[in-house]
Amino acid sequence: MRRALIGIVFACACGGGGGGGGDDVTGGDGGSTDGNSNLTLRDRQRALAMALRGSPNFMIGAGNDNGGPYDHAVPIDLHYAYLVGYGNSGGWPTWNAQGNYPLFFAQTAGTHQVTPMFTYYQLALELEQNNDAALADTAKMHQYLTDVKLLFQRIADNGKPAAVQFEPDFFGYLMQRAAMGTPPDQLPAKVHHADLPECAALPETAAGLTRCLIALGRAVSPTTKIGFHASMWGKYYDPLDPGAKIEESGIAVAQFLRSVGADDTDFVTVETLDRDAGFWETSGGGNTCSVTGGSRGAVYWDEANVALPNFSQHLRWVKALTGELQRPALEWQTPLGVPATTCGGTNEHWRDNRVHYFFGHVPDLVDAGIAGMTFGTGAGGQTNLATDGDQLKTRATAYLAAPVAM
Secondary structure: OOOOOOOOOOOOOOOOOOOOOOOOOOOOOOOOOOOOOOOOHHHHHHHHHHHHHOOOEOEEEEEOOOOHHHHOOOOOOEEEEEEEOOOOOOOHHHOOHHHOHHHHHHHHHHHOOOEEEEEEEOHHHHHHOOOHHHHHOHHHHHHHHHHHHHHHHHHHHHOOOOEEEEOOOHHHHHHHHHHOOOOHHHOEOOOOOOOOHHHOOOOOEHHHHHHHHHHHHHHHOOOOEEEEEOOHHHHOOOOOOOOOOHHHHHHHHHHHHHHOOHHHOOEEEEOOOOOOHHHHHOOOOOOOOOOOOOOOOOOOOEOOOOOOOEHHHHHHHHHHHHHHHOOOEEEEEEOOOEOOOOOOEEOOEEEOOHHHHHHHOHHHHHHOOEEEEEEEOOOOOOOOOOOOOOHHHHHHHHHHHOOOEO
16 A cells, blocks of 8 residues: 655745746646547647646656655656645644645745645545545544645645645545445545535535545636546456456546546546565565565566566556546656666665666657656655665656657
């Protein structure tokens, strides 16, 4: 599972400039990025990049920190941060006075000509703990939705482009509930609150709740781009099965996301692995290592796309997802490990080859409907910008010297 790392106070960094901009190539003020049902998926990929960066080029980013890319001089388009917790119990709205953490984060991004991206992560924790009743808890959902509205208000205060992805894993858990007989339109959720008129017409179900997130964003910060997270395990396929129904899985996840409002979003986020491959090869930092027998099985993918698992499988799944949903994808929280022939690694120096492969195959990512890729740690002890031997810095610098236009 994914874990947020940021739960700290962020010092004010005032200033502006940069951070994307430009006109959305499709026109329109607010609403989903495309604004036109006749647009192709590639049109929407370009539109997202234009809206966030003022350029149709494939985007790169990093995150799950406050200043790592800036401290290590890694050139990026997008910088993401986790927002976790409830505002009445030490969550992100308390990290700075008046809930200004997103504003300060965005302002700092602007001074570096970078666009901020926020990962909102809270409801997945409730469902992971089988606390489905939290969705129907009036006080808790009022706090949650009030916090979400505050996020959009602080983004609007900055007055510049931003992206928000909602609830990694949450939609996967909703798919599991649906498979067990309780689809989102039958799972109770408290959506109606007197001071949140944006959601008054929506049903009080999980499906209404997810649409409420979009409604709040469109009303408060209409130029902010919004995405839902797609969990492959919501319709799992076995990557070691040569006959795995990969496309069927991607299509099923897309159809489910559409049922909870994703056709009104601007993008969908996907991920390859939540930790470095070498970390899982040692079953989470243990004393033994196995390429195939770690706690997550085989996770170091074949770059030649011959042996299983491999990168081609992932891109096939993403292409099926984006093709069905007709929304571009952003690769999110991609591990930072460095390639190695030896299993495993050591603390903060685990092997992985996703940075290496992705930068060498950007056109393939674009063809799969992906508009950008971001890199970051999913937990402590992983390879990071201070321990990757400048791998990401070197590859990002070379890429941005000759970016790929979508």
